[in-house]
Amino acid sequence: MNLLIHPATELYGTVTIPGDKSISHRAAMFAALAEGRSHVRNFLPGGDCRATLGVLRGLGVPIEEVSPTELVIEGVGLHGLQEPAGVLDCVNSGTTMRLMAGLLAGQPFFSVLTGSSQLVKRPMGRVVEPLRRMGAQIWGRQGGKLAPLAIQGSPLHHLDYALPVASAQVKSALLLAGLYSNGLVVVREPGPARDHTERMLAAMGAPVQVLGSVVTSERPRRPLAPLDMAVPGDISSAAFLLAAGLLAPRSRVTIVGVGVNPTRTGILDILQAMGAQVQAQNLRQEGGEPVADLVVEHTELHATEICGDLVVRAIDELPVVAVLATQARGRTVVRDAAELRVKETDRIATVAQELRKLGAQIEEFPDGFAVEGPVQLRSAAVWSHGDHRLAMALAVAGLVASGPVLVEEAECVSDSFPGFEQSLQVLGVELGLEE
Numbered sequence: 001m002n003l004l005i006h007p008a009t010e011l012y013g014t015v016t017i018p019g020d021k022s023i024s025h026r027a028a029m030f031a032a033l034a035e036g037r038s039h040v041r042n043f044l045p046g047g048d049c050r051a052t053l054g055v056l057r058g059l060g061v062p063i064e065e066v067s068p069t070e071l072v073i074e075g076v077g078l079h080g081l082q083e084p085a086g087v088l089d090c091v092n093s094g095t096t097m098r099l100m101a102g103l104l105a106g107q108p109f110f111s112v113l114t115g116s117s118q119l120v121k122r123p124m125g126r127v128v129e130p131l132r133r134m135g136a137q138i139w140g141r142q143g144g145k146l147a148p149l150a151i152q153g154s155p156l157h158h159l160d161y162a163l164p165v166a167s168a169q170v171k172s173a174l175l176l177a178g179l180y181s182n183g184l185v186v187v188r189e190p191g192p193a194r195d196h197t198e199r200m201l202a203a204m205g206a207p208v209q210v211l212g213s214v215v216t217s218e219r220p221r222r223p224l225a226p227l228d229m230a231v232p233g234d235i236s237s238a239a240f241l242l243a244a245g246l247l248a249p250r251s252r253v254t255i256v257g258v259g260v261n262p263t264r265t266g267i268l269d270i271l272q273a274m275g276a277q278v279q280a281q282n283l284r285q286e287g288g289e290p291v292a293d294l295v296v297e298h299t300e301l302h303a304t305e306i307c308g309d310l311v312v313r314a315i316d317e318l319p320v321v322a323v324l325a326t327q328a329r330g331r332t333v334v335r336d337a338a339e340l341r342v343k344e345t346d347r348i349a350t351v352a353q354e355l356r357k358l359g360a361q362i363e364e365f366p367d368g369f370a371v372e373g374p375v376q377l378r379s380a381a382v383w384s385h386g387d388h389r390l391a392m393a394l395a396v397a398g399l400v401a402s403g404p405v406l407v408e409e410a411e412c413v414s415d416s417f418p419g420f421e422q423s424l425q426v427l428g429v430e431l432g433l434e435e
Contacts (some may be wrong), residue, residue: 001409001433002408002409003395003432003433003434004051004406004431004432005395005398005401005407005428006431008066011248011399012251012427014254014256015254016257017234018042018044018235018419020231020259021044021048022168022194022234022264023200024043024052025093027040027200027229027231028063028071029103030204031075032059032075032081033078033103033179033224034077034204034227035223035224035225036226037074038075038228039072043069044069044234044416046388046416047093049417050096051096052090052100053071059082061074061075062074063138069123073356078179082109084112087148088113090113098124098173099173099176101128102127102172106179106180108153108179109428110150110152110153112148112149112151115147118345120141120148120223122147125146127170128145130159133159134156134181135154135156136154137151137153139151142200149334156177157399158182158185159178160188163193168193168263170194171193172197175201176197185217186215186216191213203227205222229286232257232258232261232289232291234259234416234417235258235260235261235268238255238343239267239320240392240395240420242278242294242296244429246299247275247327247396248400251298251427252295254293254294256334256410257291258291259291260303265314266312266317269313270304270306270310274298274304274328275300278296280292281294281295281300289400291310303325303328303329303331303332304328304332305332306316311335315375317389318340318347319351320392320396323355323394324396325371326374329373330372335365335367338367345390348369353357354382354385354390355371358377358378359378364400377401378402384408384409384410386412388417391407392413394407395413
């Protein structure tokens with residue numbers, strides 16, 4: 001599917017967004033480990049989260065899809081997963097593979113995790129190495145650095161591990177393995193990373209504790225309680241609509257029910273640093289997670305510098321930050337973001353390559369990029385590279401181009417934001433779809 005975006009002069013309206021991708025993954029996985037029936041609403045039905053459902057079904061977990069966004073999951077308990085009859089396909093989801101590696105390391109059976117041609121190129125050594133220190137038996141290409149991963153479940157033991165870089169996925173894998181360990185698992189974080197795993201497992205009664213930058217996990221003494229929750233809206237998806245409202249003249253956009261977990265709100269801090277005014281209204285709690293309605297209006301932006309811990313809290317939003325930077329006055333610099341190079345694509349290279357087609361002045365660094373603004377973007381055809389966040393960032397760029405922008409292979413947006421095109425149309429964007 002190709003997506004044709006026309007320039008916009010005014011965006012106005014109220015929209016909801018799909019459930020948070022990170023929380024949807026975890027809700028399904030953790031509900032499978034509970035004893036009893038879990039009810040999960042506003043589940044993200046994107047490709048990555050559906051990959052998690054497929055893996056869980058392969059492990060014998062009964063999952064009823066009441067609707068694409070509403071699940072009833074019959075938990076099999078911590079020790080009720082079954083040896084899969086075939087390989088477990090994580091499709092394109094790094095979260096699925098890394099977290100499941102931690103979960104499967106302590107199971108009393110053999111399993112194999114594989115995925116798409118993109119996924120088997122992504123680094124897995126960062127998870128495999130500390131799991132092996134716990135006693136896990138895991139094999140993979142290049143000594144376990146790349147998938148497919150073959151896992152022979154085995155007894156796990158105590159671990160005290162300092163993460164080389166802040167990573168919610170590695171941390172989560174180790175905390176899940178800790179549920180099957182004969183000793184305490186201690187994870188020391190060098191900086192802030194998403195804490196959805198800690199929040200949700202603790203709410204279910206798991207012995208997961210947080211003390212500053214140290215998180216611990218151990219074998220539970222009682223079964224995990226089932227979940228009954230609505231997944232908050234994904235702030236990573238909201239970022240694209242926030243950017244659209246900031247860039248299009250005479251705009252006012254309201255996004256209802258967005259998760260504002262402080263480990264995820266780096267994008268709000270970046271927008272504030274660029275001069276944007278984003279109002280958080282109707283603050284509330286949902287499933288242990290803070291939620292708010294976000295309101296944004298068109299704003300003249302200025303450049304800023306993004307580095308350090310802020311990068312970790314906004315890593316998925318940096319492609320659309322690059323688009324915002326093309327319209328901000330001055331030189332916006334992103335550093336300490338080498339992680340972008342091992343996402344669905346090398347997001348430093350692909351963002352630079354595609355934005356240059358639109359006339360952007362962007363310089364690449366090994367760990368980031370710099371963008372000079374403001375510039376008038378031009379009409380052109382650009383390519384998503386099969387990366388959902390790049391596709392959506394390029395669509396937002398089309399709103400302020402001098403003419404239509406064609407985003408080729410845009411079907412990947414459904415990986416994290418099914419309904420993205422309809423949300424833009426609700427706000428007044430003129431677009432076309434070509435198959």
